[in-house]
Amino acid sequence: MVDNSRVQRRDAYTVETLLAVTVRVFNERGYDGTSMEDLSRAAGISKSSIYHHVRGKEELLRLAVGRALDGLFGILDEPAATTGRAVDRLEHVVRRTTEVLAAELPYVTLLLRVRGNTATEQWALQQRRAYDHRVAELLAEAVRDGDLRSDIEPRLATRLLYGMINSLIEWYRPGPDEKSVQHIADAVTLLAFGGLRAP
Amino acid sequence: MVDNSRVQRRDAYTVETLLAVTVRVFNERGYDGTSMEDLSRAAGISKSSIYHHVRGKEELLRLAVGRALDGLFGILDEPAATTGRAVDRLEHVVRRTTEVLAAELPYVTLLLRVRGNTATEQWALQQRRAYDHRVAELLAEAVRDGDLRSDIEPRLATRLLYGMINSLIEWYRPGPDEKSVQHIADAVTLLAFGGLRAP
Numbered sequence: 009m010v011d012n013s014r015v016q017r018r019d020a021y022t023v024e025t026l027l028a029v030t031v032r033v034f035n036e037r038g039y040d041g042t043s044m045e046d047l048s049r050a051a052g053i054s055k056s057s058i059y060h061h062v063r064g065k066e067e068l069l070r071l072a073v074g075r076a077l078d079g080l081f082g083i084l085d086e087p088a089a090t091t092g093r094a095v096d097r098l099e100h101v102v103r104r105t106t107e108v109l110a111a112e113l114p115y116v117t118l119l120l121r122v123r124g125n126t127a128t129e130q131w132a133l134q135q136r137r138a139y140d141h142r143v144a145e146l147l148a149e150a151v152r153d154g155d156l157r158s159d160i161e162p163r164l165a166t167r168l169l170y171g172m173i174n175s176l177i178e179w180y181r182p183g184p185d186e187k188s189v190q191h192i193a194d195a196v197t198l199l200a201f202g203g204l205r206a207p
Numbered sequence: 208m209v210d211n212s213r214v215q216r217r218d219a220y221t222v223e224t225l226l227a228v229t230v231r232v233f234n235e236r237g238y239d240g241t242s243m244e245d246l247s248r249a250a251g252i253s254k255s256s257i258y259h260h261v262r263g264k265e266e267l268l269r270l271a272v273g274r275a276l277d278g279l280f281g282i283l284d285e286p287a288a289t290t291g292r293a294v295d296r297l298e299h300v301v302r303r304t305t306e307v308l309a310a311e312l313p314y315v316t317l318l319l320r321v322r323g324n325t326a327t328e329q330w331a332l333q334q335r336r337a338y339d340h341r342v343a344e345l346l347a348e349a350v351r352d353g354d355l356r357s358d359i360e361p362r363l364a365t366r367l368l369y370g371m372i373n374s375l376i377e378w379y380r381p382g383p384d385e386k387s388v389q390h391i392a393d394a395v396t397l398l399a400f401g402g403l404r405a406p
Contacts (some may be wrong), residue, residue, distance in 0.1 A: 013259065036249045038237070041240070073336070076356065077270050082389060086233060095404075100317070108269075118251060122335060140222045149369065155404065156403045156404060156405055156406060157397070157403060157404065157405045158398055158399060158405070160394045160403075161394070164390075164391065164394050165394065165403060167374065167376065167378050168371050168394060168395060168398050169371075169398075169403070170374070171370055171371045171372075171373070171374020171375075171377070171378075172367050172368075172371040172374070173370075174370070174374065175366065175367065175369070175370020175371070175373065176370075178370070179373055191336075191363075192363065192389075195360070195363050195364065195367060198359055199357070199364065199367050199402065200357065200398075200402060200403055201397065201402050201403050201404050202356070202402040202404060203234075203345075203399060203400050203401040203402030203404075204355045204356060204359075204364060204368070204399055204400050205294075205354065205355060205356065205400050205401060206353060206354060206356045207356060
């Protein structure tokens, strides 16, 4: 029996649009708990149509977390992150990370929930550690410059800072108002660098 | 066939020690993904022995998240959280929340990962919202006193503040050094109130 609705929709997908459906299902059911059958049902195309685009579930994961990692590592290469005082570069990175998290919310959510059971998940965790390490290095440089406080160990400060930023995946839901992202990025930057206390 | 090893261990459990095993399994497999059979295997006692202590899986969840909630709400009733300036009460709450998170790590981890599929999970989410609301009220009071900055909306500030504190469940692992918790609580308090910038 041929399911015509599935056949017809096959060509409607690109890897990118298939990825959007995949990431939603991975975030709902967990990567481990998602089967190719689940993906086929969610996309409304047959499993063989999915295999036309990718080799399988793990390649979809690699592409999805790769998109989040490209967004995050891209920040570190931006001019404002590579020139100037370390404290200003860090402030740029903090603001842009908040923006990238909001823009790529489902992809970053998936990245931050990766557990490490497969080679691709191990690779994702390794990339996350490498990213955290580069931010911690930048923070340490700003401490050496005398611009940031020296009474919090840079690695611990980085963890707390990124704990604050990454919490967006728990409570931020995109709305029609683009300004709301800037509003949140402003708050994150003020709080991270100036703290809650009135200036 | 009677599994003697299971029968013998039955009396070794109290609700509290059974809960410790349960929470570990819930955190590893997720609440939805855990069966009574999984709990029986992890505890090394029969399912009927577990039913001797509790009515089932959902009661174990209620007891476990209840322990986390008791710890968190208990903070709000401490003398230093009920008398004095709002900013000082908030600082006490922030420090103590970090300590309670570290002390009750598996229980708070479970609470923070609850999804809301059952009545008990819905209740837990409602309690979390009530707790966040009380902290946001305290923060707003400190803003009105002029002690905290007024350019971040109190609800958003509370979310970012708790994002930072709650991130402990992702990276903190208890060690033999009791001082490390104080070290982290100091860092959280300094960062939250004073920010990263050198004073």
